[in-house]
Every structure is written in structure tokens, then in C-alpha cells.
Amino acid sequence: MWTDPYIREHIVYAHLEPDDDDGTKPYAQVLAETAFWVKRFGAQGKVLDLGCGPGIYLRELAQKGWQGYGIDLNESAVSYAQDLNRDECLSFDIRSGDFLAEAWPPGMDLVIMVYGTFGTIPPKSRQHLVQKLKNTLKPGGRFLMDVFNQEYVDTQREIGSWFTQEEEGFWSPEPHLVLPRVWDYPDLDLLCRRYLVLSSGGVKSFNLWYQTLNHKNLLEYFSPTDWEINPWPDLSGESSRSLPGWSSFCVRRIS
Numbered sequence: 001m002w003t004d005p006y007i008r009e010h011i012v013y014a015h016l017e018p019d020d021d022d023g024t025k026p027y028a029q030v031l032a033e034t035a036f037w038v039k040r041f042g043a044q045g046k047v048l049d050l051g052c053g054p055g056i057y058l059r060e061l062a063q064k065g066w067q068g069y070g071i072d073l074n075e076s077a078v079s080y081a082q083d084l085n086r087d088e089c090l091s092f093d094i095r096s097g098d099f100l101a102e103a104w105p106p107g108m109d110l111v112i113m114v115y116g117t118f119g120t121i122p123p124k125s126r127q128h129l130v131q132k133l134k135n136t137l138k139p140g141g142r143f144l145m146d147v148f149n150q151e152y153v154d155t156q157r158e159i160g161s162w163f164t165q166e167e168e169g170f171w172s173p174e175p176h177l178v179l180p181r182v183w184d185y186p187d188l189d190l191l192c193r194r195y196l197v198l199s200s201g202g203v204k205s206f207n208l209w210y211q212t213l214n215h216k217n218l219l220e221y222f223s224p225t226d227w228e229i230n231p232w233p234d235l236s237g238e239s240s241r242s243l244p245g246w247s248s249f250c251v252r253r254i255s
């Protein structure tokens with residue numbers, strides 16, 4: 001979905017809606033989170049945003065004095081962020097690519113993966129990601145993430161029925177038929193929402209993966225000898241902002 005040339009453009013616009021939570025969190029929440037990180041971790045440092053989208057978090061952190069790096073699959077989002085960077089004379093460095101395959105810059109104080117992305121990548125790739133994290137974070141550096149918990153994944157079990165669209169819509173620029181279906185894998189705590197999109201251009205399949213994660217199963221990826229996992233009430237540090245269905249973690253590299 002993030003690489004489809006048509007859909008990826010729509011996703012950028014979804015990210016930029018300041019009051020919606022379709023592509024990223026509402027802007028007030030982004031402000032609260034980034035302000036808290038700066039207060040907690042200092043006014044300067046190096047941050048890598050994995051799955052940075054159009055650079056909403058990097059922009060805030062760059063304005064607050066941090067040196068930012070970002071990687072995202074969505075070329076349209078990256079191109080938007082590069083324009084923003086240039087137009088606002090910011091100095092973050094952002095490129096398109098798969099963060100599992102790309103080399104990451106070394107010496108980071110902070111790595112962030114915001115809005116559920118950790119739960120969308122396959123378990124084996126998560127192990128690879130943690131190895132890369134160890135190489136990129138300074139000792140004492142932090143990895144911040146939020147993940148879907150059971151409450152959130154349960155809300156994704158219901159899906160609408162098939163529908164047709166006579167003109168352009170989210171899934172396609174042409175008239176199309178959408179066949180949605182949920183695949184549940186309870187033994188793996190995994191759910192897939194699959195959308196089959198049929199148009200005169202052919203059939204496309206889009207899979208949205210939701211893995212239930214909690215403190216206990218994160219220990220499978222972050223060994224206690226190398227990492228300290230601290231649950232946070234919310235990435236803004238404020239329990240009053242904590243959303244049902246989401247769990248937030250600050251993982252510190254010990255050695």
C-alpha cells in the first residue's frame with residue numbers, strides 16, 4: 001500500500017490533516033510528544049525516524065534543535081519531506097527505501113518508530129531490526145515506539161462488506177470494486193485486513209497486518225542483557241493522553 005503509486009499520494013494527504021488520526025496522530029499530540037522527548041533527553045541530539053512518512057516528527061525535532069535522519073518506503077512522502085526541509089531551511093536528512101535493507105547512520109541518541117509500525121513488520125524482520133538498532137544507537141540511547149495492544153487489534157476484526165466506486169476513490173483512480181476480508185491467526189496473535197481491488201487495470205491486493213504486542217512479548221526481541229524496556233503511559237509521557245488500544249515503550253540500550 002505504501003509503495004502503490006496512486007495510494008501513496010493519498011496517504012501523504014491523510015498525514016497532513018492536523019486533526020485526523022488516519023495517517024499519523026493529530027498535530028497536538030505530535031507537539032506534546034516531541035516537547036516531552038526534548039525535555040527528557042535534552043535540547044540537542046541525533047534522531048533517526050524509521051517509517052518517517054512526510055517528516056512530521058522530524059520537522060518538530062529539527063525546529064527544536066535535533067539533527068534528524070529518516071527513512072520511508074513511500075516515495076511521495078519522502079519527496080514532500082525533502083521539499084519541506086528545503087523550504088523551511090531545516091537540516092534533516094531523509095531518504096526513500098526499506099529501513100530493513102538500508103544502512104542506518106551511526107551514533108544516534110534516539111530512534112523513533114511511531115504509530116504502530118513495529119507491529120506491522122514480520123517477527124523475523126523485527127529481530128533483524130533490533131540488531132540494527134544496537135549498531136546505530138549509542139550506549140544509553142533510546143528507542144521509542146508505540147504498538148497495537150489486544151484492545152486495538154480486537155477493533156480491527158469487523159470489516160465492511162464489498163462496495164463499488166464509480167469514480168476515483170482512496171483505492172483507485174478508476175471505477176472499481178473493493179472486496180474486504182479479515183484473516184485471523186489467533187495462535188500468532190495476528191490479524192490481517194485484506195482489500196482486493198478490481199478495476200479495468202487488473203486486481204490488486206493490499207494486506208494490512210496487526211500484531212498484538214505487549215511488554216512480555218517484546219522481551220523476545222529485546223534481550224534484558226542488552227536492553228531495558230520501560231512502558232510509558234503515552235509517548236507524550238502524560239497518562240491523560242493515553243489512548244485505549246495503544247501501548248508505548250521507551251527501550252534503552254544498556255551495553
Ligand SMILES: C[S@@+](CC[C@H](N)C(=O)[O-])C[C@H]1O[C@@H](n2cnc3c(N)ncnc32)[C@H](O)[C@@H]1O
Nearest residue numbers: 002024051052053072073074097098099114115
Ligand atoms: C503508520 S505510518 C506512520 C508514519 C510516521 N511515523 C508518522 O507517525 O507520521 C507508517 C509509515 O512507515 C512506513 N514504512 C512501513 N514499513 C516500512 C519499511 N519496511 N521501510 C521504510 N518505511 C516503512 C510507511 O511507508 C509509512 O509512512
